[in-house]
Amino acid sequence: MQMFFFRRACLVATLLLYPCLSVAETGDLSSSNSLMTLGGELLHSARALQAESVSVTAHSNALRKELNRLRVKLRSLPAGDGREALGETIDLLAQEIPLWQQQAAELRERSQGERERALALLERGYRELWQPHIRLTGPLQLEEGMPLTSGHNARIRSVHPSKLNMNVATGDSAPTEDMTLAVPAAQGQNIPGELDLRSFQISRELSVFAHVEPETGAGRVPLNEIHDWKLILSDVNGAPLSGAEVEIVGHMPGHVHGLPTQPRVTAESAPGVYRVQGVKFQMTGWWVMTFNIAAGPLDDAVTFNIRL
């Protein structure tokens, strides 16, 4: 643990110094590389913090279980000195739990902050490295002039028949401000406020960094039209990930349906630059696009949120 904190302190110090270094070295690819390397390390440290928070939470849960067990025991105990002592233990334990919980929350928060900074660093380095291939730096967006809604049931999820009655459609949804028509489909899903819409993402196992963008005239996503995407894959230092096998899975959270087509990678136009064909979205809303990536021993997945 000590060692770990020490390493992180070093990392943070380097980060603070970094702006000075980078002024001297702008445009130097190796600096972009090291930017990514730093981001990668920071990311691992964020993940370690996260793991720590999980284990602290587990500990606090174990305490609570024990506490419950003791409370049951207390209830069945006749009055006497044993009862008194047990009561004291219970009080002690009960005081411990919030402390552990608080620690878990703090760790989680630190981990999240660290992750954010790491991703920002990675993205900056990556964008410099891959600049000739990147046209889109913001989130993926719908082509202009596309209708509000097109597809199907915003609210409806697949239900097991036995659960049918628990899922009665909700009544009239409040009309949007400028409409007297109450259109549930137009109001979309329950999209979380802080959805990460970046088109630059790190993979689940932290081994691949990836970027996607639509290859259309306006660089935007059309509706109900089959079109191409570009997918750029690199390792966490920004080196191209070549010859990867990619499987594409898209779905809308809270809906029955996935993509109406089965897109796939049809070419690698330059090392690490893949052409994805057959992408089609039939409705607006929150889409999750996952790319399962296999290359040699590597087995990983990277996910993008899109809000059309």
Next chain:
Amino acid sequence: MRRLLLLPLLLWCSLLFASEDSAYRFTQADILFLSRFSLDALPPPPAAPDNAVAEDPRAAALGHRLFFDARLSANGRVSCASCHQPQKYFTDGLPRSLGLKMTRRNAPTVLGASHSPWLFWDGRKDSLWSQALGPLLDPGEHGLDGAAVARVIHRHYRSEYRQLFGDSGDLDRLARAGRRLSDARRAARDRVLSRVGKVIMAYERRLQLRPARFDRFVAQLHRDSGDREALAALMSEEELAGMRLFVGRGNCASCHNGPLFTNYEFHNIGAPEPDVARVDLGRYAGVAALEEDAFTCLSRWSDAGQGDCAEMRFLKRQGPELVGAFKTPTLRNIAQTAPYMQAGQLATLEQVLAHYNAPTPPYYDREQHPSRPHFDILPLGLSDEQLGQVIAFLGTLTSPLPEDDPLWGEPEGL
């Protein structure tokens, strides 16, 4: 005393009008939203690179005649128009159709079909031209084989065929006796078949709908949304209430949307299983059939180039949502095209709405289904009055029969 009575009466009247008015009040955003359901928003049918004669008027004229020609059947009595009758909006009014035998499914309309990427209830065809070969070769419908189709064309339409495709060598070859099916003969047969399909498709692509009351209502909203009288002459309050339910709480518009009131996707709404001894796997079987089909956009009979046929190349082959799913049908002219659902299981719109209001989950048979079918709708809990309103709204989607449109009648000289 009288005055005292008059006041509440006046108040009551103004309240009444206020509520009526609100039924007819639409914001700009409403109007924009509704416009997307209007026929005015319907683009021309999508380009068809797989059919070189799709836009050729001579092909459409020939296709028109073939569509009505009962000589294209084993008993000389069945034409496409037997089951797709213009007077019934290109349906036949039967639960399941009658050709040489009874079909397994209900005959959907042909109107608007040119806009759909997939044809048939299960989408087992990827173009209208390939679709047309289905009934021709089905022993229960027209009951022909490829050579028999070619003989009819040879006998009655040789010169038209020749004008359109440059030569009639295939026809002549197939018309000559000879039972042996050489490769060349087989190729000639398939080429003739695909071309017959392509001219029929050219005809179907030209079929158009006249504006229904709903379309005229939306047009009036655009012209002058304040003219309550003009609006009321087009749609009643009941129909408007139904329209609001249709796009709103009924959530119908989540699948039945756009100018043709369909998203052309496949869904399972749990319509009663017509034959539990042989369940209908819907899209799941449709995808399997597409992979076997010799007349897709990717086949040698297609005129498409490299890079076309994206729908086929990126066909979605897997997914539990395919099981028992059917293509959302158009709701244009729906009040005139009973009975309903893929096998005509539901006789009336009342039954359809009763189903949506309290749907039965899809039938599931572990022996027959590859996986438990998904279920894509939820009970609505609408009142009888509200269900009636939705049905009333559906009535506003009926286009007038275009008596003066020659494409809607039997072609001359047949």
